[in-house]
Amino acid sequence: MTETESEPAEGGPPSRRSVYDVIFASSAYQASLKTRVPKRLSLIPVDVFPGDADRADIIFQGSYEFAGHELQLSDQAPWLATDMPIAWHKELHEFGWIRHFTANGSQAAARYVRTLILSWIEHFDIYRPYVWDEDVLSRRLINWLCQSGFLLEDGESDFNYIFLKSLRRQYTHLARIAKRTSKEPDRDALWQALLYGNLCFSDMQKSMGKSIAGLEAEINRTVMADGCHISRNPERHLTLLGDLVSVRNTLMTANQVIPIAVNNAIDRLAPAVRFFQHGDGRLSLFNGGGQMKEGYCDSLLSLSDATGRAPHRFPKGGFERIKAGRALLILDSGEGGRNKSEVRHSGLMGFEFSYGRERLIVNCGGVTDTKSSWGKALAATAAHSTLCFDNINAVYPEKNATDSPENIAVRSEEDGNIWLDLESHGYLKSVGVVHRRRLYLDATGRALRGEDQIIPMRPLVADKSVFTLRFHLHPDLSISQSAGGKNILIRTPGGVGWKFLTGAARLGLEESVYCSYPGERRHNQQIVITGHVPDQNPVLIKWALTRLSD
Numbered sequence: 001m002t003e004t005e006s007e008p009a010e011g012g013p014p015s016r017r018s019v020y021d022v023i024f025a026s027s028a029y030q031a032s033l034k035t036r037v038p039k040r041l042s043l044i045p046v047d048v049f050p051g052d053a054d055r056a057d058i059i060f061q062g063s064y065e066f067a068g069h070e071l072q073l074s075d076q077a078p079w080l081a082t083d084m085p086i087a088w089h090k091e092l093h094e095f096g097w098i099r100h101f102t103a104n105g106s107q108a109a110a111r112y113v114r115t116l117i118l119s120w121i122e123h124f125d126i127y128r129p130y131v132w133d134e135d136v137l138s139r140r141l142i143n144w145l146c147q148s149g150f151l152l153e154d155g156e157s158d159f160n161y162i163f164l165k166s167l168r169r170q171y172t173h174l175a176r177i178a179k180r181t182s183k184e185p186d187r188d189a190l191w192q193a194l195l196y197g198n199l200c201f202s203d204m205q206k207s208m209g210k211s212i213a214g215l216e217a218e219i220n221r222t223v224m225a226d227g228c229h230i231s232r233n234p235e236r237h238l239t240l241l242g243d244l245v246s247v248r249n250t251l252m253t254a255n256q257v258i259p260i261a262v263n264n265a266i267d268r269l270a271p272a273v274r275f276f277q278h279g280d281g282r283l284s285l286f287n288g289g290g291q292m293k294e295g296y297c298d299s300l301l302s303l304s305d306a307t308g309r310a311p312h313r314f315p316k317g318g319f320e321r322i323k324a325g326r327a328l329l330i331l332d333s334g335e336g337g338r339n340k341s342e343v344r345h346s347g348l349m350g351f352e353f354s355y356g357r358e359r360l361i362v363n364c365g366g367v368t369d370t371k372s373s374w375g376k377a378l379a380a381t382a383a384h385s386t387l388c389f390d391n392i393n394a395v396y397p398e399k400n401a402t403d404s405p406e407n408i409a410v411r412s413e414e415d416g417n418i419w420l421d422l423e424s425h426g427y428l429k430s431v432g433v434v435h436r437r438r439l440y441l442d443a444t445g446r447a448l449r450g451e452d453q454i455i456p457m458r459p460l461v462a463d464k465s466v467f468t469l470r471f472h473l474h475p476d477l478s479i480s481q482s483a484g485g486k487n488i489l490i491r492t493p494g495g496v497g498w499k500f501l502t503g504a505a506r507l508g509l510e511e512s513v514y515c516s517y518p519g520e521r522r523h524n525q526q527i528v529i530t531g532h533v534p535d536q537n538p539v540l541i542k543w544a545l546t547r548l549s550d
Helices: 019-025 027-032 053-060 086-094 098-104 107-124 134-146 158-177 188-200 202-222 234-253 260-275 296-304 373-379
Strands: 063-066 069-072 319-324 327-332 351-355 358-362 409-414 417-424 433-441 447-456 466-473 478-481 487-491 497-502 507-514 522-532 539-547
Touching: 019 027, 053 063, 053 098, 053 107, 063 086, 069 086, 086 134, 098 107, 098 134, 107 158, 134 158, 134 188, 158 188, 188 202, 188 234, 202 234, 202 260, 234 260, 234 296, 260 296, 319 409, 319 417, 319 433, 327 433, 466 507, 466 539, 478 507, 522 539
Parallel strands: none
Antiparallel strands: 063 069, 319 327, 327 351, 351 358, 358 466, 409 417, 417 433, 433 447, 447 539, 466 522, 478 487, 487 497, 497 539, 507 522
């Protein structure tokens, strides 16, 4: 049996997984990491991500919350905690939480973090799986280097020597494994960490050209021409934007030339982040991303100095955005196709809808621990506001597939009214149907109408003929069904009323779940329209969501 990120670790992460773990942990390999220890760093890299001093106080009191899991400890370091998932350990060992202590800024905060780092070095300065894996190691090096101005003591000290010695050992290992083929979905953090090492260690600057070339190649691979990241995860767009702004500002501080690929990616990613923002300024929930705290997105966007507006669509990334009045709809069309390695969630044709700062129709969100049972459930088609067939997930068209629809998404506008016509073959192979969805948003944004057509392309198997059209509702909404059962009445926290109506025979409400932050699991409801596809006759479901008069 192989370890997965969802399995709990006893006494810290597991000690062995593969032959590489044996090699890297050997005394011979560890001896090969020995190198000169610099007395100081040539540069302190810029970190544009904001810290939270209140979060530092919580950690100081012994509450370690990472990846949506919380552990309470008193008078002991967290490194060897038992019964915590690997995802928790990985976030702990990345040390991104140091920036919260930097935000606190006190000498007591600095002493506390130094004590934790010395404890970490005592236990993990020798290779350990997961802790020294490429993704975790890259982030740890970035965070240690960026916060080193807060951590290092004035003059020479025992802490400075031990800290810088460990930094060099870890950097040497990362530079070696950079040459290996990686299973990581993107390696931007790897090249960022290596570049920071080139800038911070005076004897490593000769390798800076290779690090910049690696970063440029990775940016070109992961950020598509339309600005959409290959993960299609809105949160990843934001974090990569922050990483690249940090890289740009660090190079400016070092009086180095900014690579064209970095500036171009910033200019493309900023409008992409705006594309995924709802009226409350926070992110929509697609492909496992969280919505982030209020003001977080706008803070990073302002630091990017990129002023590009949100586009109407991502033809390569496969998303549509329609806005009228104060209403906004964001939809996953699947256009452009996706390689299997790029598929995070099966939310094909799923959408979110908001009016002003209030969200109405949503997706269920995601969790950090994607391999857990919750992670798999939230990645399923049923966790998105779209068409579902039992427990079967919709399949995205592959890139450059010859059998995908010619026109997946067609948009038209007239007098401010917007129509969006979409076609999906996501259930063609598994069920035998084509799904066509037509959406209409009037110019005021007060009326959203939809038509979902299910077209059989072959005789359907009986147990695959039952469909469910789902509309997950935000948990802050008050929901009730009319006495006749044909309408759903919705009231927002601001007191605005909406009505969902349909001519479909079977309309109901079911329980759902909403996970917009790590560790959050809120109960909500979903509107469900159910039915079955008879013989080979198409089925047409019409529905509408309209705002009631004030």
